[in-house]
Amino acid sequence: MGKEQLGVLNALDAAKTQWYHFTAIVIAGMGFFTDAYDLFSISLVTKLLGRIYYYTEGQKSPGTLPISVNAAVNGVALCGTLAGQLFFGWLGDKLGRKSVYGVTLILMLVCSTASGLSFGRHAGGVMATLCFFRFWLGFGIGGDYPLSATIMSEYANKRTRGAFIAAVFAMQGFGILAGGVVSLFVSGLFNKWYPAPAFQQNGIITGSRSTVPQADYVWRIILMFGALPASLTYYWRMKMPETARYTALVAKNAKQAATDMARVLHVDIEPEEDKVTRIVDDRANSFGLFSGEFVQRHGLHLLGTTTCWFLVDVAYYSQNLSQKDIFTNVGWLPSASKMNAIYEVYKIARAQTIIALCGTIPGYWFTVALIDKMGRFKIQLMGFSCMTICMFALAIPYNHWKDHSHTGFVIIYALTFFFANFGPNATTFVVPAEIFPARLRSTCHGLSAATGKAGAIVGAFGILYASQSPDKSQNGGYPAGIGMKNTLIVLGCVNALGIFFTFFVPEAKGKSLEEITGEDETENGDVEMPQAHPSRANYL
Template sequence: MATPHRIDDERNNISTWQKINNWLPFPFGDHPWWIDGTTRAPEEKDENPRLWRKEVINIFDHNGFDIQVFIVAASGFLTDSYSLFATNVILPLLAFLYWPTRSDRLPELYINVATLAGSVVGQLLFGWLTDRLGRRKLYGLELVLVIFATLGMSQASNGMYNNMNILSWIIFYRFFLGMGIGAEYPLSAVITAEFASTKYRARMMAAVFLMQPLGQVLAAAIGWGVLTGLMQSRGLQSLADRGFEFDQLSVEQQHQIMSTLDSVWRWVIGVGCIPALLAILWRFSVPESPRYTMDVVDDPKQAIMATKRQFPRTAQLLESVNVSSDEGDTLAPSNPRSFPTSPALGATPDPAQDNESSFWTFFFVEGNIRYLAATSICWFLLDFCFYGLGINSPRPLAALWASQIPNITVTSVLPAATTTMTIPFTHTVTFNGNIYNLTTSILANIPPPTTTITSLVAATDSSFHVPDYQNIWNPTKNMFTELSDNAKFYILTISITSLVGSGVLIWIIDFIPRKSWLVCSFLLLSIWFAILGGVLVATEFSEAHVANVVLYAFCQFLFNLGPNTLTYIIPAEIFPTRFRATCHGISAACGKLGAIVILILTEKTILNANPRALDKLLGAFSVPLAVGAFFAWIWIPELQTPPTGNARALRLPRLPNKSLELLAKGWKFANGTDQTRDPRTRLPKGENQRLGFSNKLLDTWVYLRYKGKRRVLSTAGLPGERTGTTGEPIRVGNDARGSNSQDGIEMYS
């Protein structure tokens, strides 16, 4: 039997050019666009379709971290992240150029809600279509939507004679952009999960999600770079763009300032087309998902042909290593028995056996609606907190970075009350040769005099309002300074820390139990936001405001180290192939609904000049995050098996991932207490994870009541435990051999 080490040795002998050639897309690599990897295989009778399924999964499991699949998925996700978070750069410019007198911030709310509503539609629609029509038919269409919306928005205008409304055009294009962004979530997650090996699945998906904070960094950096480059090249960075000083500039300078600022936001939006075009080219190189072909189309022979075409080198290595290890017994290359079995494969259930369940049966009869409810609720609560400050961040970040409440000089002209006066006047009249001097009076309204009053008004005064584009904490800045500060605050406070959080998770994701870490990270964020809200009350608008910035930056680090990434990964793992994209789309759509809700709720709080709105909002976020931890604890199943080795100094043991096929067995298998082994799969008929509110509540009570009293537990006959020959309690579901394979005990939270 071949081992992964022998296959790795063979793979190391590949030349550098061969490795590059395997990664390249058309027309340079081994998978040109004109070859559809899903071309029909020659009609042959499948003697045992289950063997072909094992062969497909075996090739996947020995393929390692596939760079090509990663680039295909990551490039699209990077494009969508950039386009979504570019609003933090362009919204102040749009307000300054096109609705400079408005102070209600409703146009920004309309644009953001339209984008998120489009994401909801895209996630639901494309998730469902992906399961109905296949992955490949939809993969790339969402990027066409992104390119269409990006080009359209970058050319939007009011018309030469103001016969159109640019705000309406922007909302229109942002909705379709949101559809493309939303569609990318289920598509990229499903493609990555189904093409990845069991060993590297979680790491590949975490690496794909790394593109979200990277897109945030690029949006802020490109916006800052375009602004600085255009303004400094034309010598405009120090000139006023409004007020008395602006009026003193020449007409040519005024026009140059306004046209340059108008070019900045169009460049920032338009740049998003470049990675989208490259991503479309890459996606022609990916065939239909073999798992979809096996489990939904029910054509395993077609799946193995597509898999061998997509990963020819891995298939050849597997065959050659098996032939050389068989001591002269030559095996036919097409024989599935000639392939080594991955550690997770020996007990892999046959997906075809479970393929007859309808949506209603799988979710409502078999109880898997709890999985969908858990992923949807967790994502809703996460995005409720994450997007509350993430998608419209300039003003909240300016408040965090403010060292004092500025006093703004305000000049008001107050008219006096209008008065009516009697005005006498004398005139001379001649009548019949006689001269008469007459005195007459009339009533007249005196024009009101004006009184000019100059006073200092605090920026937090409820009567003080500034236009949407201005930074309320320092409305005297010009747009160049304001946008530069926004980009600096965003990169330092949000983007870099989020990027580091995602990077750390990629490094440790195989050494921590994902379900337990999701629960713990929700709780950590809940506690941290409560602390941040309290610290903000004591230190905001003072020299100690740096503490607020550090605490908030650490919150962004925790978001991507925990729930923000894991809520993207888990829905692509725990559902069967035929419902995987639909369920991921539903879960992601619930997240965007949470983002819409928080944007509407905060429109009258954080967006107004309320000095206590920010600390109250951040402190309140601790409640939904704690609720998210609760639902993850009771309904999310374990995704990994026990460690494969002993812990070493400064290094945790690796926790192998369960196969997608094992996780797809659902709630009844994960929560089943029947430990009788199925002779077909060699698996127990249940894992006895004790999911659900009642089980978790009982286990918690037992733990608190009998903590440290193992003998009492063993004699009490408590659920989930049985007594061994030594009298010690043994968790039901343990593999008697102590195996580290998929047959073993599952982890408990």
Template sequence: MSTEKNVDLISSVDNAGLSGYHYKTWIISGLGFFTDAYDLFIIGVVTSLLVLSGWNSLSAIETSLLDSTALLSAVIGALVFGRLLDKLGRKAIYGLELVLLVAGALGSAFLTPVNGVYVLIAWRFLLGIGIGGDYATSSTIMAEYSNTRNRGKLIGMVFSMQSLGLLAGPLITLGLVYSGISLGIVWKLLLAFGAIPAMFVIYSRRKMPETPRYSLNVKGDAESARKNWKEYTGITADASTDNRVIKQPWTSIITQKKFLLTLLGTAGSWFLMDWALYGNSIMSSQMLSVLVPSSVVGLNHLIRTTIYSAMVFGFAALPGYWIATFTIDRIGRKTIQVIGFTAMAASFAVLGIFHQLLSSTYVVEFLLVYGLSYFFIEFGPNVTTFIYPPEVFPTKIRGIGAGASAAGGKIGAFIGTFLNVIILGSSIGESGLFLILAGLSALGLVFTVLLLPEPKRIDLEKISGETELQEKEFTSAKPLKQS
């Protein structure tokens, strides 16, 4: 056990070296994100399997709703859990989002009848609420337990577990399909698997103590903050609430011009990035169909596109996540996000302009350019848009700031996924879709440059504007001197 007597508790959090409790928090939070990614992206494969397993053909609207409903309900989950996180506390609700996720995943798998497309949509809606809640809660909690020097890496490690979930989908699909199991069982197993990792960490999330920053900066409970910090980390430090608790309502804080512009930057750039990412990823089977010869049909067609998806996710996306995560505290959030959006715009523009690449004749060339776009989505705004929100909003509105930012992203993901089905079936086609994505990426670059600060290695209270709010409130509360 280490002792830091006479050291302010928040300074102790900010200056602590990487330790076991950092990695414990990462695992507890990160397994949820493995599950989030798997559950969101596996539905594209499942949608293709349903018809092959004996379901009636799905209409374009039914396919769109199946692919995108969880993204829409994630908006609700992110906003509701984000607000509850600030109102009731981090400990009070952490883990409940995974209960909803598990229920939605198991219901999707085992309580959906054949041809029950709207029953499946309903379960996916519940699943999405849990996923949205996880976006708001996990980033906030990891940020508040992180030290200043490694905060970007630690939050990024939570989010980068998504890369493993992204890759797990096509690999598990291929394993089940090649096993010879009936396709009517395969799609159920694919949906049910999404509940397993989450089950392992629900209890651990419920047992986590309240974060020191929430106890001090919102509740004004120095004794609980000191006690919980010592029990969770083994570190003893002094705690004081002097000049910390901001009395003004959360609505008056978040509606200040500074925070509204920041929210526009975090939610806006996330909206634009998710439009590009989720439409491609959930619909990877359809997007990659252009590479499959017309003579390859049915299950063999699905196997071919799933192999291509696994290649893109494994060789391009996964390295991008982790390279961003382990360099972000040196390179900076803003720099990586600018690089990512720029490369995305260029890659999508090449695919849109040189439409001859969208054929089975140019498989290698297409996968190289398409894979490049995926690498820079991950070594770029997909990682940074998750890290930014819990850093740039004060403790009192950190939950709703993170939740509203994630909600902005999932609105973009819903629109992109829903419209992609329609666009691909229209005269615009896949080349036109890539040009649209190039334009959205360019706009994301503008949002980043104009609206977002650089938070690397700056204490949370300073970069979030909390110190300024505390000083203003303390100054205004001082009694006037008698003349």
């Protein structure tokens, strides 16, 4: 089989790291900053929502969200994200990456603002409108996953492509950190300006709800802040040219691809229209997503990317969205009866900020620094393995951590975030943007990401129920679950499964996208299938 590569794509693969690479990282990365802020900031304010809207006068304990409402508020954005990943992933291959890139940002901007303006005559009405706006917020966030990953992979050179895609995703860490910092700042100010009377009596609630009316502004301001970073990057996102790989290999416009990249790279590039026609129209490069040819070439790869992303998100999102409950269970946070409502937001935000600084952010940037040296396969395998060990280390002596060593629990808990991000949480985002053909790249990334969000929904809903105490009398009316200890054991088993499915994913380090997918091949012989990681045969 002959190999034929376009000059414009060769120029991109061989380009030195320059200013446009960093510009693309910031433009795409600010979308992920916003994504993480919007998705995870809700976990900081759910307890406050319960105190404000589900407290009745004379109640001895602070109000709490009913578990069905809690699950909906936490999980509805994930449902929207799943739908957005499928829809915008498909649309990105049909209309082009840039054509729909601004739509996702507008959705995030409008729905972040609207979430903070949620309204209703009673608690149910407020929660319903909040869930409505957060679904469409998630829909916009979902579109950012396949589009940002695909755009970055198609802009990057082959030597540092992994680091550039991972750097875009690493902006999630700063988004999570920003959620904690903004919540600390807002709750700190409101707690100073509007102290609750009951809290001034040693912080003990004595029959009053210990929630001042101004607390209703706190959660609204925190959620609305997510609109700011989205608005700052819209102009620059619209200024980006379409990627050359889409323009040449999908839209078949060699002249436009050469013109766009010549302006970006500051070099002269020959359009090569005849070569584009030969490559794109060749039978070996024209199979569809549901064809036998796709299954033969990429079926195992898609199984690997979807399953690994599903498994890591079950663990990752359940930890992120329920960490406030975990910290309360092990005694790192005081019980709600010992804090006023706004101060509780402050304490939860402080815990999330510490975890983000010590575990989440370092993990992301270790991946950025090492992914093009170690490779995707090794990092993902190591991450799943270490997460498994950490989960069992938390679960087996759970009662010891709970009763005797809160600090030890938090350290190991932070390590699970570190190895998630220096591991499968980052690599599952990177790999689907590299190993599928240009005409299917955004769609396959969207499918992989959507399967991951299905795992996140399992984590947000299923783990929330499962982590409840087996004794219903201890759950405040919540359904009985298997308890936190057994839930952590389940999550350890989930991560162990991820080790197995990692062997279905090929290594893309140091190769051009066309070399990985076979798009530089013309039909002169048998199809040369891209292989899964060579070690897979030794384990299956």
